[in-house]
Structure formats: structure tokens, C-alpha cells
Amino acid sequence: MGHYAPVWDHRTSVEVTKNSNGIDQITLRNPRGASVQVSLHGGQVTSWRNDRGEELLFTSSKAITKSSKAARGGISVFLPQCGNGGSFEQHGFARNKIWTIEDDPPSLKSFDTQGKSFIDLLLKPSEDDLKFLPHVFEFRLRVSLASDGSLSLISRIRNIDGKPFKFSFAYQTYFSVSNISEVRLEGLETLDYRDNLCQKKLFTEQADALTFETEMDRVYHDSPNCIAVLDHERKRTYLIKKEGLPDTVLWNPWAKKCKAMVDLGDEEYKHMLCVDGAAIERPIILKPGKEWTGRVELVMVPSTLYSDDF
Numbered sequence: 001m002g003h004y005a006p007v008w009d010h011r012t013s014v015e016v017t018k019n020s021n022g023i024d025q026i027t028l029r030n031p032r033g034a035s036v037q038v039s040l041h042g043g044q045v046t047s048w049r050n051d052r053g054e055e056l057l058f059t060s061s062k063a064i065t066k067s068s069k070a071a072r073g074g075i076s077v078f079l080p081q082c083g084n085g086g087s088f089e090q091h092g093f094a095r096n097k098i099w100t101i102e103d104d105p106p107s108l109k110s111f112d113t114q115g116k117s118f119i120d121l122l123l124k125p126s127e128d129d130l131k132f133l134p135h136v137f138e139f140r141l142r143v144s145l146a147s148d149g150s151l152s153l154i155s156r157i158r159n160i161d162g163k164p165f166k167f168s169f170a171y172q173t174y175f176s177v178s179n180i181s182e183v184r185l186e187g188l189e190t191l192d193y194r195d196n197l198c199q200k201k202l203f204t205e206q207a208d209a210l211t212f213e214t215e216m217d218r219v220y221h222d223s224p225n226c227i228a229v230l231d232h233e234r235k236r237t238y239l240i241k242k243e244g245l246p247d248t249v250l251w252n253p254w255a256k257k258c259k260a261m262v263d264l265g266d267e268e269y270k271h272m273l274c275v276d277g278a279a280i281e282r283p284i285i286l287k288p289g290k291e292w293t294g295r296v297e298l299v300m301v302p303s304t305l306y307s308d309d310f
């Protein structure tokens with residue numbers, strides 16, 4: 001008898017269930033047992049587990065899942081603004097809307113489906129939204145789990161309006177870390193950044209590699225396509241590979257702010273670090289009929305020895 005290689009059909013590795021609020025939750029699995037969970041509330045990725053079942057994203061123990069806001073943790077998409085300096089709610093509305101599953105999305109030519117489990121989500125402004133929204137657009141999000149356990153998110157935003165659409169964008173990604181004081185971040189050395197804790201003033205990074213000893217809320221400009229977060233205690237490296245997203249946001253609220261946040265446990269700032277691929281410093285200006293694409297691929301390497309390799 002010959003051996004048959006199992007045929008991996010992404011449709012059989014996608015499971016849709018409802019949560020207690022009746023909102024669809026999607027689970028993607030790969031043949032090795034890694035998994036990703038996505039909620040139609042906000043198109044939020046709420047879990048990313050490796051083949052040993054270890055959770056790689058942080059979720060607050062006090063995350064409020066019943067509110068109309070995105071639950072604290074996981075990965076959320078920010079559109080059309082990041083922060084509160086625009087005409088919308090903090091970080092825009094996309095993370096707070098209910099998305100739909102799109103069964104037959106327009107083809108994504110650069111995407112190799114081989115061995116991948118994926119789902120396509122769609123956010124289209126409703127008639128009601130259009131009363132306060134200046135633009136008609138379609139926002140497609142493909143969430144994909146590869147056979148090696150890496151997770152990618154591909155956002156496509158199409159301007160179907162008659163005038164240009166100006167927006168900022170970010171994938172707010174809460175990585176789970178053993179202890180924030182043990183973490184080192186590489187890839188942002190010598191770059192300029194705006195410090196949200198100093199009235200968005202511009203500074204230049206002086207450190208060789210970043211470590212975390214206090215609150216941080218910064219937007220680094222023109223950052224490289226790969227950033228590494230090294231967690232020595234867990235012997236784990238997260239690689240954040242990005243395309244179309246020149247900026248990188250770093251955020252950790254630290255002890256005082258963490259205590260003041262109702263949806264975050266008092267000590268939980270120690271176990272999270274947000275590193276977001278983003279387009280903030282120079283907002284995207286999308287002409288009528290055009291599409292913009294921004295993608296991140298997240299890889300977990302079970303070692304911290306590879307920092308020279310990426």
C-alpha cells in the first residue's frame with residue numbers, strides 16, 4: 001500500500017460557531033493543530049495558538065465581550081483613524097462593527113492558497129453608516145493560517161465613491177509575553193518616532209534594541225518590513241512582517257494606566273505588548289475606484305537565538 005498525502009482543503013478546516021451574543025466566531029485550523037479564532041464583531045482575531053496549544057496573543061482577563069466595543073486583546077483593525085484626532089470614535093469604527101463572511105471575494109492574486117486555512121470578511125457601510133460617513137468603501141479582510149502556524153492578515157480597502165478617501169490604518173496586535181521587562185524589540189533602531197506621551201513630538205530612537213521599563217506609546221516612521229520581539233524567558237521570538245504599512249506603533253500602558261482601565265487586570269500590562277503595523281504618519285489617500293492593500297504576517301520562532309537572521 002502506498003501512502004497518501006492528505007489533501008488539505010481550507011474549507012474543511014474552517015468552523016463557524018456562534019457566541020452567547022449570537023455573533024459568528026470562526027476557527028481556522030492547520031494540519032498540525034495550530035488554530036486561529038476570529039470574531040465577526042470587529043473582524044477581531046481573538047486567539048492564535050501554536051501546534052502545542054500555546055496562546056500567542058494576549059487577551060485581558062477582564063475583556064468585556066458583551067459591549068459594542070472591541071474586547072481588549074487579540075488583533076483589531078483601526079480604520080479610518082488611529083487615535084482620537086479625527087471625526088470618529090477612538091481608532092475609528094471598523095473594530096466596533098459587525099462584519100460579514102464573504103464567500104466569493106474578488107481574487108487576491110498575490111495569495112498562495114497552498115496549505116492555508118483562511119476566511120474572508122467584509123465590512124461595507126450600511127445605509128445608516130452613510131448618514132455620518134463621508135465615503136462609500138468596501139473593506140475586505142482575509143485572515144489566514146499557514147501550515148507552519150504563521151498568521152497573516154490582508155486588508156483590501158476599495159474606494160467606490162466619487163471622491164478621494166483619506167484614512168489611517170493599523171493592525172493593533174497584543175502579543176502575549178512572559179514579562180514585559182524581559183522583552184527586547186529589534187528593528188526600530190535609529191528611526192524617528194512621534195511620542196504620544198509628549199504631545200506627539202518627534203524624536204530619534206537612540207537605543208540599540210528597545211527594552212521596556214515604563215509606559216510607552218509611540219509611532220515609529222518608515223520602519224523596516226520585519227520587526228522582532230524577543231521574549232527571553234519563554235524562548236520565543238515573534239516576527240512581524242509587513243507590507244504597505246510603513247509605520248510601527250508600540251504601546252504598553254504600564255502600571256498606573258493599567259490600574260485605571262476597567263477592562264484590564266491591574267498587573268496584566270506585564271504580559272502584553274502591542275506592536276502594530278500601521279499607516280499613520282502619512283495617511284493613505286485613495287483615488288475613486290482604487291484599492292489599497294496592507295498586510296502583516298506574524299511568525300513565532302521557538303527560540304531567541306535568531307535575531308541576526310531576519
Ligand SMILES: O=P(O)(O)OC[C@H]1O[C@@H](O)[C@H](O)[C@@H](O)[C@@H]1O
Binds near residue numbers: 091172218250
Ligand atoms: O483603549 P484603546 O482605545 O483600545 O486604545 C489603546 C491604545 O492604543 C494604542 O494604539 C494607542 O497608541 C494608545 O494611545 C491607546 O491608549
